[in-house]
Amino acid sequence: MWRRALRAGLGVRGMATNKKKSPVPPKEVDGKTRFDLRPFDPFLIDSPTPYAYSDQSELLEYFRIMYRMRRMEIAADNLYKGQQIRGFCHLYDGQEAVAVGMDAVLTFEDPLITAYRNHCQMLSRGSNVKEILAELTGRYAGVSKGKGGSMHMYNRKNNYYGGNGIVGAQVPLGAGLAFALKYEKKANIAVTMFGDGAANQGQIAEAINMAVIWKLPILFVCENNQYGMGTSALRASATQDFYKRENYIPGLKMDGMDVLAVREGMKFAKEYAINSGPLYIEMDTYRYHGHSMSDPGVTYRSKDEINDIKKSRDPIDRVKERLIEQSWSTAEDLKAIEKEIKIEVDEAAAFSKVADAPPVETLYHHIYHETFPIRGTLLNNGTRVGFSST
């Protein structure tokens, strides 16, 4: 019964829901409790209804994962400050609900590709904190054997295609992933993620056009965290309604700071993409840290702005409050979980400092299918192709 109610609410093909105010669904269905969500903003499609049903164990699980993500990013921050992580490192704290809400709907059979702010996607695709932090510190035990670093993490087995340092470049790849699914007649979708800044790269328009003409099962997920480096979306984009940008692809904007909203939105979106083709999703979210570790993040926005969002929209607090409101957990219960996770992350961080570096010869591994001959990789820039260069 509640399933039917939800399905009607989804309005995938029903297309009837939002015009007349649909009656508020029951408080409890099948042992799950209704939570009210910020209404969705649809474009060229019907909207999912702004309700989610959940229970104690689900919310506790979301809390755990999001808190683990948060701690992991804080650990990365510290490792960076201790110069254990070098180079470029972009943290995800503030945006956890997006990764977790999406993961609640997607399976590992739904290929996922994103940009460089990707540590938490990696976690949600079946990796663990230990091998992620070890990748950040460039260790052989890292997810990419220490060769990728912060921006480049992958999981072949679980259809996670990275991890991409070049802004926007991953988006057309997503269309290719989706075409493969369609070709193989799989009931899965590809998801390609990018930021509000990346949305301005021409490649995104090119990819969307292809996806629409070929009706690919793909979600273009724009994580609008309001800033692309130091430039606010207000200044970089001609419209703030990313989900309405192209008048030939339907869109859906959702509260990216609420894991339940993301989950419900994604449920709707996945079904839509499988049946009807591409959809442009906009996650309304926020990053707490600066763009990368070299950006303090407070020159182009005020501390008040950050603190206000932390106070009013924090995705972890949101789940905590719901758990406490429903008397499903006490503040002490949650503290205990936090403590446990903190230990897990601390251990991973300690490991990431002492694990072995990749062997030197991996410098010239993974360039081609064959390891040899690669020219110019001997110390004297010589080759292994039958003559010595000196």
Added chain:
Amino acid sequence: MLGKKRRRKLSSVPEAVTATKRMNLCAAVNDALRITLKKDDSSIVFGEDVAFGGVFRCTSELREQFGRNRVFNTPLSEQGIVGFAIGYAAMNCTAVAEIQFADYIYPAFDQIVNEAAKYRYRSGGMFNVGGLTIRAPCGAVGHGGHYHSQSPEAYFCHTPGLKVVMPRDPIRAKGLLLSSIRDPNPVIFFEPKILYRSVVAEVPVEDYTIPLETAEVVRPGKDVTLIGWGAQVNVLMETAQLAEAKGVSCEVIDLVSLLPWDAETVVESVKRTGKAIVSHEAPITNGFGAEVAATIQEHCFYNLEAPVRRICGFDTPFPLVHEKYYLPNKWRCVEAVFDLVAA
């Protein structure tokens, strides 16, 4: 190509310098841009986050001084940035576009190679984009990894119609950037970002230019000629010092401009020394060193006492943790010097 002999010392940094100021390379670039904005009404400076100073602060305070119509942020759209700059330059105006890292210049590759470089040629000289200068920070910084470390100069040196320039210190950075901006051809100006803050010099405060296409003998010597550009010149200077301690005298040449490049200065030197090493950070195969080596063998064949050597980055993507093995550091260079003198 190897016509008249044009050997010069410290190029045309003003001889009777009136006043200087201590500047790092970043400040020197900023100073050149400030002079440009002041003197050339048509000039505009733009790129990702440029209005706030850019990620390296090279454009700091320019917006405050010259206004938001002349110093501005662009969306994150490299192809768009360069295409826009080409259009503006085609109107006989001065466009100084910043590509945040040279690693991000590739989305604009088509605009640079097919539009900017060929506009004059394909319009029979009716149009040109001489007012276009593209600034891009390049090179290794110690820990930049794949996408914050590349040296893509060779790709552009394969393109007639472009000029490609790379300074080695703040004094050259200012003079060469001013020359690049005023040069009536599109110029790509690569700034070795490791030098932004690490190298400080007494830079003349006045407006001056340094000729493009003119190599500079940075250190005279008689046994081996070492050729490089950008930050690698400093590595070659250290190499020369190490060699000198063992009694080997190296001449160090900074190519300064890669396209076109000053073959005369190089050939003249190698004819004297009979030995040459070219060194660059970019991967060895098809790096610009190959062009230099080929030219040397063509013009100095009977003077060469040993094969021309290239000490360069390896043919691998720019590595994350293995940067120190990848780079052609002074030890690899000096080993090549000793190889050559032993040959």
